[in-house]
Amino acid sequence: MSTDTVISSRSLTKHYGEVHAVQDLELDVRRGEIYGFLGRNGAGKTTTIRMLLGLIRxxxxxxxxxxxxxxxxxxxxxxxxxxxxxxxxxxxxxTVRENLEVQRRLTGAPRTSITETIALLRLEPYADRRTGQLSLGNKQRLSLARALLHSPEVLVLDEPANALDPAGIVEVRDLLRSLATQRGVTVFMSSHILAEVAHLADRIGIVHDGRLIEESGREEFAAKARAFSAEALTEQERADALLTMDLERYFLSRTGGTT
Known part of the structure; x- marks a missing residue:
């Protein structure tokens, strides 16, 4: 394994009886890279992440x-x-703060990390609120805060945008990009949402039925998508897609988000 390779898998396979959840997966994720692991629900993303973390054999x-x-x-x-x-x-x-204190003790992070991470995830208004009273979006922010608390070198994130509103998705996207470019953090993130991955990842791997069927850089992936759109979509379908993007940008501008 290259010294620049942070996450690596070789012939990674997981079967549940007759179900081949992951089959012969080969991954090499480089230091400071954001790798988007894209696939439909049930494609094998979560099983892969659990094996990367040693949660399943x-x-x-x-x-x-x-x-x-x-x-x-x-x-x-x-x-x-x-x-x-x-x-x-x-x-x-x-509370949010108490949950982060538990995580701090488990990871050995400094005490100052709690206040810093609460601010980073914009959880200040909820810091002393019981976690059970939080919205799903703020629970997801807390999960991200727990992952970031000890300033890790590697982040492995399963569907990090789950339950976040459009502004929250953009904030998390900007945060992950900043961590990668400014701190050299390596990010491996799964998603079933193409736009989430395409806006952020340096490289994208598409998993289908447990197999990695395509892998390319963001620009190459975008070029393939544009070529497919020009060939396979009607003029109305392309117009609808552009309208959807314009509506999202307008919504974010009106609600204090960034585009």
């Missing part, structure tokens, strides 16, 4: 993160990784 193949082979029960690497998975839940009877 592969049927075959292997995963390495930051030069260390990942196996279930291996915890020494987690001080350098931040992650968000769909089933991760905060303590509902604790």
């Amino acid at each position: 592969p049927t075959s193949g292997e995963v390495s993160v930051l030069g260390r082979r990942i196996v279930p029960g291996e915890t020494s690497i987690f001080g350098r990784i931040g992650y968000l998975v769909e089933t991760a839940t905060a303590y509902p009877n604790l």
Whole structure:
């Protein structure tokens, strides 16, 4: 594995009985890169992320993160990784601040990190509110805050835009881009939303039925999409797509977001 490769998988495979959730997956994610792992629901994204984190054991193949082979029960690497998975839940009877204090003690982050991370995710108005009383969007912000609290070198995020409104999606997009470009953080993020990945990722991998069927840089991916649109869509369909983008930009401008 190259010293510039932070996340690597070789022939990574996971079967559940007769179901081939992930099959012979080959990944190489470079340091400071944002890698978008794009696929429909059920394509194998979450299963892949769980294997990358050592939460489940592969049927075959292997995963390495930051030069260390990942196996279930291996915890020494987690001080350098931040992650968000769909089933991760905060303590509902604790406040946002108290939940982050629990996370701080687990990761060894400095005390100042709590206030800094609350501000980073714009959770100040909710810092002393019980987590069970938060909206779904603010619960997602808290999950991201927990992932970022200890300033990890690598972020592994399963559907990070879930439950966020359009302005929140843009804020998280800008935050992840800043972490990658200014701090050299490596981001591996899954999504089933093309626009979310296309706006952010340096490289995009498309997974379908557990297999990586395409991988390309953002510009190459965009060029392929434009060519497909010109060939396969009607003039009305292209106009509708442009209108949708214009409406989103207008909505963000009216609600204090950025475009």
